Amino acid sequence: xxxxxxxxxxxxxxxxxxxxxxxxxxxxxxxxxxxxxxxxxxxxxxxxxxxxxxxxxxxxxxxxxxxxxxxxxxxxxxxxxxxxxxxxxxxxxxxxxxxxxxxxxxxxxxxxxxxxxxxxxxxxxxxxxxxxxxxxxxxxxxxxxxxxxxxxxxxxxxxxxxxxxxxxxxxxxxxxxxxxxxxxxxxxxxxxxxxxxxxxxxxxxxxxxxxxxxxxxxxxxxxxxxxxxxxxxxxxxxxxxxxxxxxxxxxxxxxxxxxxxxxxxxxxxxxxxxxxxxxxxxxxxxxxxxxxxxxxxxxxxxxxxxxxxxxxxxxxxxxxxxxxxxxxxxxxx
Amino acid sequence: xxxxxxxxxxxxxxxxxxxxxxxxxxxxxxxxxxxxxxxxxxxxxxxxxxxxxxxxxxxxxxxxxxxxxxxxxxxxxxxxxxxxxxxxxxxxxxxxxxxxxxxxxxxxxxxxxxxxxxxxxxxxxxxxxxxxxxxxxxxxxxxxxxxxxxxxxxxxxxxxxxxxxxxxxxxxxxxxxxxxxxxxxxxxxxxxxxxxxxxxxxxxxxxxxxxxxxxxxxxxxxxxxxxxxxxxxxxxxxxxxxxxxxxxxxxxxxxxxxxxxxxxxxxxxxxxxxxxxxxxxxxxxxxxxxxxxxxxxxxxxxxxxxxxxxxxxxxxxxxxxxxxxxxxxxxxxxxxxxxxxxxxxxxxxxxxxxxxxxxxxxxxxxxxxxxxxxxxxxxxxxxxxxxxxxxxxxxxxxxxxxxxxxxxxxxxxxxxxxxxxxxxxxxxxxxxxxxxxxxxxxxxxxxxxxxxxxxxxxxxx
Numbered sequence: 001x002x003x004x005x006x007x008x009x010x011x012x013x014x015x016x017x018x019x020x021x022x023x024x025x026x027x028x029x030x031x032x033x034x035x036x037x038x039x040x041x042x043x044x045x046x047x048x049x050x051x052x053x054x055x056x057x058x059x060x061x062x063x064x065x066x067x068x069x070x071x072x073x074x075x076x077x078x079x080x081x082x083x084x085x086x087x088x089x090x091x092x093x094x095x096x097x098x099x100x101x102x103x104x105x106x107x108x109x110x111x112x113x114x115x116x117x118x119x120x121x122x123x124x125x126x127x128x129x130x131x132x133x134x135x136x137x138x139x140x141x142x143x144x145x146x147x148x149x150x151x152x153x154x155x156x157x158x159x160x161x162x163x164x165x166x167x168x169x170x171x172x173x174x175x176x177x178x179x180x181x182x183x184x185x186x187x188x189x190x191x192x193x194x195x196x197x198x199x200x201x202x203x204x205x206x207x208x209x210x211x212x213x214x215x216x217x218x219x220x221x222x223x224x225x226x227x228x229x230x231x232x233x234x235x236x237x238x239x240x241x242x243x244x245x246x247x248x249x250x251x252x253x254x255x256x257x258x259x260x261x262x263x264x265x266x267x268x269x270x271x272x273x274x275x276x277x278x279x280x281x282x283x284x285x286x287x288x289x290x291x292x293x294x295x296x297x298x299x300x301x302x303x304x305x306x307x308x309x310x311x312x313x314x315x316x317x318x319x320x321x322x323x324x325x326x327x328x329x330x331x332x333x
Numbered sequence: 334x335x336x337x338x339x340x341x342x343x344x345x346x347x348x349x350x351x352x353x354x355x356x357x358x359x360x361x362x363x364x365x366x367x368x369x370x371x372x373x374x375x376x377x378x379x380x381x382x383x384x385x386x387x388x389x390x391x392x393x394x395x396x397x398x399x400x401x402x403x404x405x406x407x408x409x410x411x412x413x414x415x416x417x418x419x420x421x422x423x424x425x426x427x428x429x430x431x432x433x434x435x436x437x438x439x440x441x442x443x444x445x446x447x448x449x450x451x452x453x454x455x456x457x458x459x460x461x462x463x464x465x466x467x468x469x470x471x472x473x474x475x476x477x478x479x480x481x482x483x484x485x486x487x488x489x490x491x492x493x494x495x496x497x498x499x500x501x502x503x504x505x506x507x508x509x510x511x512x513x514x515x516x517x518x519x520x521x522x523x524x525x526x527x528x529x530x531x532x533x534x535x536x537x538x539x540x541x542x543x544x545x546x547x548x549x550x551x552x553x554x555x556x557x558x559x560x561x562x563x564x565x566x567x568x569x570x571x572x573x574x575x576x577x578x579x580x581x582x583x584x585x586x587x588x589x590x591x592x593x594x595x596x597x598x599x600x601x602x603x604x605x606x607x608x609x610x611x612x613x614x615x616x617x618x619x620x621x622x623x624x625x626x627x628x629x630x631x632x633x634x635x636x637x638x639x640x641x642x643x644x645x646x647x648x649x650x651x652x653x654x655x656x657x658x659x660x661x662x663x664x665x666x667x668x669x670x671x672x673x674x675x676x677x678x679x680x681x682x683x684x685x686x687x688x689x690x691x692x693x694x695x696x697x698x699x700x701x702x703x704x705x706x707x708x709x710x711x712x713x714x715x716x717x718x719x720x721x722x723x724x725x726x727x728x729x730x731x732x733x734x735x736x737x738x739x740x741x742x743x744x745x746x747x748x749x750x751x752x753x754x755x756x757x758x759x760x761x762x763x764x765x766x767x768x769x770x771x772x773x774x775x776x777x778x779x780x781x782x783x784x785x786x787x788x789x790x791x792x793x794x
Binding site for chain 2: 008009010011012013014015016017018020021022024025078080118119120121224266267269271272273315318319320321322323324325
């Protein structure tokens with residue numbers, strides 16, 4: 001053994017490397033999600049906490065079980081499955097039955113990720129696939145919303161309500177939205193939406209905390225600014241263009257959460273700078289289109305999933321390399 | 334003074350403290366030297382001495398018989414007897430013919446036995462004489478690449494040069510020899526720069542150094558002021574960032590221009606020479622001294638005596654006495670000729686210092702952690718770290734799927750192999766190693782696709 005320890009190694013340069021690891025990057029995203037998750041638990045109580053816990057547990061267990069079944073080393077420690085679990089839980093309503101949450105997490109990890117080849121090989125964002133699977137399978141449960149009841153409160157039939165986006169989708173006015181969040185005028189309604197005390201998914205409600213998480217990810221250089229900014233800006237402009245209230249559009253649904261945490265998913269988004277911009281812009285546009293004309297009040301999930309499908313094509317748009325020269329046109333003969 | 338730089342690149346730990354600021358120490362004359370006869374690009378040299386011959390320090394021992402434009406001769410670095418001419422391990426991890434010279438102890442202390450050329454005034458001789466002198470002195474780029482110096486200085490007439498850059502950036506971690514050379518030999522470097530400027534006919538020269546070597550500025554400015562050659566030479570500070578000393582990055586940082594794809598610095602109107610090369614050029618004129626010794630850094634965590642040394646070309650690293658080089662053999666994990674970013678790992682110490690050996694880094698297991706490759710998570714850090722705006726991850730995908738032309742479209746052949754992408758990859762994927770292989774595959778494929786030279790003539794007939 002001493003001999004092996006003392007051997008001199010040969011390898012191609014470089015001979016040292018950055019201490020950055022994939023696990024560390026995943027951990028950064030988990031840290032960035034913590035405030036929004038904690039706030040979701042504070043708003044909706046124990047069911048929210050259980051949803052997150054069950055989702056993470058199911059994701060980790062199914063990841064390990066599947067990899068063992070196919071004879072691969074489990075990769076639980078890389079935090080990727082845990083992250084998928086948290087992301088899925090945060091885009092579900094707090095009242096989602098726990099068995100559904102677990103099923104969604106298993107589908108996300110096994111079908112959306114491992115079937116495609118595991119970490120780094122999936123085409124679609126696993127958490128969003130899990131959510132889309134649940135919406136299609138159990139539309140009623142996944143569109144049942146509750147008023148915020150505080151950590152000690154209980155989610156009961158008496159506390160069901162509509163999300164602000166739902167209210168507008170069903171022909172309501174900003175006045176109805178204001179009533180639902182308990183504010184009196186337009187400005188304070190928007191402020192409430194920004195800070196997050198409203199019905200909705202566990203982690204999507206507080207724009208403020210999501211942006212704080214996004215800022216952390218930008219400062220630690222975990223994510224790139226292009227896709228989120230393009231997505232939010234395009235949703236804003238398209239909503240405006242389609243005659244919807246653009247500020248409300250940004251603050252009310254899952255646009256900011258999707259832009260910061262879903263459109264920046266490494267694996268399913270393009271890697272090139274221009275690709276990222278177009279990816280975000282496309283996701284924003286589809287979101288606004290679905291909100292305006294689609295059957296769902298919210299379009300973030302499908303906006304991002306559709307762009308996931310064309311990410312490989314967006315990767316064709318590479319940067320102009322150093323010293324790029326325009327190809328000379330063939331002289332006419 | 335403004336601090337310039339380029340876009341992209343990485344910030345590896347610098348780790349120059351160990352040998353920084355230490356005077357260049359001339360090592361005791363080695364008992365024998367092992368001199369590879371090919372230390373340049375271009376047509377191979379042949380040995381012009383035989384076993385048993387007595388050779389003098391500075392005497393030419395190998396040159397290209399065919400005399401191709403890129404060949405550069407090799408000289409004896411000590412006075413003594415040729416003991417063997419045989420194949421030995423070289424610093425680029427290949428084997429090649431080496432001339433092994435055993436010292437004549439009587440001549441070791443006596444410089445009168447040296448066989449140097451006559452001194453030549455680099456400012457009154459013709460340009461052709463000056464170029465011939467640089468070639469005859471066996472001077473190649475001493476920063477690492479080993480490109481013949483005279484070739485860079487003779488651009489074709491349709492490529493006007495307007496700037497000469499003395500490259501003292503030394504962005505490679507650990508190494509400090511360029512900095513030490515600037516500190517100690519500033520006037521010689523300035524003289525070499527002036528000679529080069531005179532040869533290529535430009536009035537403007539820049540000595541480029543990274544910000545972390547700020548201490549050399551005052552000395553250089555004094556050397557420039559007292560040079561009296563009448564050339565406009567300035568010192569330019571650059572941001573400490575890797576690969577700031579790469580020719581392309583250096584030119585872009587200083588001029589804002591980019592070297593066109595597939596081109597050379599001369600296509601951007603620039604000539605770049607390492608500061609050590611400029612010192613060697615100055616000495617080839619003032620003393621008639623060929624490139625027979627060079628400064629290098631011996632450093633790294635497993636080196637108990639990190640320092641800058643001046644060693645004859647051909648000095649075998651393992652022959653260095655313990656007072657010059659003492660290694661902690663228990664922790665030594667990697668022997669790297671050059672620095673950790675672009676250096677070549679070698680299997681043992683029985684390898685000579687060559688013209689392009691800027692240092693030898695002895696790394697411990699803690700410094701050179703061997704990590705397992707993980708799956709690519711497509712984080713795009715490699716795009717951010719690339720100094721050439723390539724997309725390493727996509728190039729790697731194209732190579733994995735065997736699509737060499739797609740890889741070339743992204744810029745495979747434009748990759749300068751700086752290793753920034755491999756360094757920054759959180760999954761430890763050995764990107765640059767794959768690009769080196771990919772380049773060879775692409776060149777082989779293109780060469781195979783070329784019609785044989787005779788074929789078109791036949792078609793016409």
